Amino acid sequence: MHTTRNPAATSADDPLVALAPAVAPREVFRRFWPWVRPDRRWLLAATLLLAAGAGGEVVTVWLFKDLIDQVLVPRHLAAFWPLAGWMAAVGTATGLLTFLGDYTATRVAERFILRLRTACVAHLHTLPPDTLRTRWHGDVLARLTSDIERIESFVASGVIDVASALISLVFFASAALVLSWRLALAVFVVSPVFWFAARHFGGRVQRLSREARRRDGRVTAVVEESLANAPVTHAYNQQRREVGRIRREGEALLRAELATARVAAAYPALLDVLEVLGGLVVVGLGAFELSRGALTVGGLLAFAAFLAQLFGPIQRLSGLATVFGAASAGAERVIDLARLRSPVLDRPGAVPLRTVRGELSCTGVRASYATGDGAPVLRDVTFRVAPGEVLAVTGPSGAGKSTLAKLLVRFMDPDAGAVRLDGVDLRETTLASVRQAVTLLPQASQLFSASIRDNIAYGRPDATDAEIVQAARDADAHGFITALPDGYESVLGEHGLQLSGGQNRRITIARAFLRATPVLVLDEPTAGLDRAAALRVIAPLRRLMAGRTTVLITHDPQLAALADAVLTLGGAELRTGAEAC
Numbered sequence: 001m002h003t004t005r006n007p008a009a010t011s012a013d014d015p016l017v018a019l020a021p022a023v024a025p026r027e028v029f030r031r032f033w034p035w036v037r038p039d040r041r042w043l044l045a046a047t048l049l050l051a052a053g054a055g056g057e058v059v060t061v062w063l064f065k066d067l068i069d070q071v072l073v074p075r076h077l078a079a080f081w082p083l084a085g086w087m088a089a090v091g092t093a094t095g096l097l098t099f100l101g102d103y104t105a106t107r108v109a110e111r112f113i114l115r116l117r118t119a120c121v122a123h124l125h126t127l128p129p130d131t132l133r134t135r136w137h138g139d140v141l142a143r144l145t146s147d148i149e150r151i152e153s154f155v156a157s158g159v160i161d162v163a164s165a166l167i168s169l170v171f172f173a174s175a176a177l178v179l180s181w182r183l184a185l186a187v188f189v190v191s192p193v194f195w196f197a198a199r200h201f202g203g204r205v206q207r208l209s210r211e212a213r214r215r216d217g218r219v220t221a222v223v224e225e226s227l228a229n230a231p232v233t234h235a236y237n238q239q240r241r242e243v244g245r246i247r248r249e250g251e252a253l254l255r256a257e258l259a260t261a262r263v264a265a266a267y268p269a270l271l272d273v274l275e276v277l278g279g280l281v282v283v284g285l286g287a288f289e290l291s292r293g294a295l296t297v298g299g300l301l302a303f304a305a306f307l308a309q310l311f312g313p314i315q316r317l318s319g320l321a322t323v324f325g326a327a328s329a330g331a332e333r334v335i336d337l338a339r340l341r342s343p344v345l346d347r348p349g350a351v352p353l354r355t356v357r358g359e360l361s362c363t364g365v366r367a368s369y370a371t372g373d374g375a376p377v378l379r380d381v382t383f384r385v386a387p388g389e390v391l392a393v394t395g396p397s398g399a400g401k402s403t404l405a406k407l408l409v410r411f412m413d414p415d416a417g418a419v420r421l422d423g424v425d426l427r428e429t430t431l432a433s434v435r436q437a438v439t440l441l442p443q444a445s446q447l448f449s450a451s452i453r454d455n456i457a458y459g460r461p462d463a464t465d466a467e468i469v470q471a472a473r474d475a476d477a478h479g480f481i482t483a484l485p486d487g488y489e490s491v492l493g494e495h496g497l498q499l500s501g502g503q504n505r506r507i508t509i510a511r512a513f514l515r516a517t518p519v520l521v522l523d524e525p526t527a528g529l530d531r532a533a534a535l536r537v538i539a540p541l542r543r544l545m546a547g548r549t550t551v552l553i554t555h556d557p558q559l560a561a562l563a564d565a566v567l568t569l570g571g572a573e574l575r576t577g578a579e580a581c
């Protein structure tokens with residue numbers, strides 16, 4: 001079921017896409033370094049290759065100096081050829097080293113993103129499905145995409161950039177010192193200006209980026225929700241309002257991004273100005289050195305070239321301060337996701353359920369939601385279903401029927417009382433074994449963009465074709481599946497392939513048949529179907545329930561009539577049937 005939120009709730013203060021708590025850059029690095037560690041050798045290789053490339057550039061400039069002093073100034077053409085040969089060879093090697101360095105750095109970066117994103121998704125799948133309902137899915141997606149990419153620019157590419165820029169700095173600065181130590185010292189004296197500027201700009205970018213990251217999450221969230229709710233939007237003629245909503249969120253993001261860009265882009269611009277001023281100082285001082293004979297023309301030009309090269313790593317290093325700022329804002333949001341802990345976990349020493357007969361019971365069960373008002377949704381629910389019997393659960397909307405279903409598959413635990421399978425408290429056994437024994441058929445027919453075959457085999461990917469076809473026959477789905485041009489290989493959603501609500505439901509019933517678990521929890525299996533479609537699923541459901549302990553949540557009197565007992569939730573609980581007590 002997709003929840004539709006009140007559009008008015010998308011105000012700037014919406015807590016669903018709140019600012020994540022601030023995390024210090026060092027902490028961000030400490031947290032995410034483990035995802036780089038498997039590639040640390042490649043990271044070192046990338047750094048060394050890039051540094052070697054920088055070394056190649058130093059040699060090229062030095063050869064350029066010799067070209068001026070030995071060929072151009074004395075007009076001595078014979079000296080050109082050996083120098084040209086060296087320059088071509090060094091230039092090619094430098095190009096190759098830089099290419100390999102860049103490629104290796106990208107490989108490290110992409111593998112980091114892959115690892116971290118996979119780990120984050122794995123973590124999200126340790127959380128019960130309800131946990132993420134308190135967050136906008138779009139915002140979670142933004143954290144898994146753009147925020148992770150920003151972390152990457154911090155802990156993987158950032159490390160390579162810092163290391164290779166530092167090595168390049170040493171190379172270019174040493175070369176400048178060798179050429180003219182007086183000139184070099186004059187330049188170095190002004191370099192702390194860059195560091196102060198970098199610190200100042202980096203801090204401001206971090207603050208602004210935090211807001212931009214939050215806004216980015218909101219835009220993704222609103223777009224995701226808007227597309228998911230398109231049928232309502234179109235049916236109620238609210239397209240313009242949706243476009244307006246996305247536009248408003250987009251404009252807020254635009255303002256936040258521009259505010260960040262104003263600061264982040266002002267820094268390189270300032271560096272450019274400093275570079276020009278520095279260049280003028282060098283030419284002025286250089287002319288003086290030249291007139292004293294302490295420097296050749298080639299030396300002066302090479303010095304200027306080294307200085308220009310020096311600005312590259314300095315710019316990269318100080319630009320990193322702004323990258324770090326943006327990255328740590330993204331990292332905060334990913335750490336925030338990682339902090340979510342499942343309230344339903346295997347206890348230490350939990351023993352898996354062995355062969356399950358299917359005796360299901362609830363004793364004095366009370367349940368509530370931490371995110372709600374804290375009032376119990378279920379109070380003192382008690383029943384027992386004997387193996388192979390069917391308990392129908394009815395009650396008004398909001399009575400807690402789906403909550404009971406969640407307790408039976410352990411998507412949540414009761415606050416008091418116990419849910420037992422074959423007399424074993426579900427909290428004492430493993431989650432995997434509970435789900436191995438109990439099949440939940442949720443209210444909405446959730447299908448994947450995969451072939452019908454794979455959808456049926458979702459709970460048992462090792463099933464044979466014969467088993468899949470048998471499950472589809474049992475679910476009365478074989479007929480319509482084979483009538484499709486690609487039969488079982490038809491991919492849902494591809495070429496617009498859409499099944500009817502009833503057909504979808506029969507595919508999910510086939511999926512449940514294939515799992516063949518001793519216990520079934522069916523949450524309103526005919527909900528949302530018209531009378532004719534509902535009637536078509538009753539026969540397959542009867543076959544599915546035969547011999548299996550079943551909790552059948554339903555409003556449908558025809559389905560409820562199939563039950564051995566009925567439990568009514570909500571208000572004064574009416575209990576009938578021998579087993580419900």
Ligand SMILES: Nc1ncnc2c1ncn2[C@@H]1O[C@H](COP(=O)(O)OP(=O)(O)OP(=O)(O)O)[C@@H](O)[C@H]1O
Nearest residue numbers: 130369371372377396397398399400401402403404
């Ligand atoms: N994830 C949740 N967080 C907080 N409250 C919840 C959550 N899920 C359900 N509730 C609340 O618990 C109560 C029972 O909900 P539940 O979905 O179990 O009812 P239901 O009987 O299945 O209703 P329906 O017949 O309409 O599906 C409702 O008041 C609902 O608002």
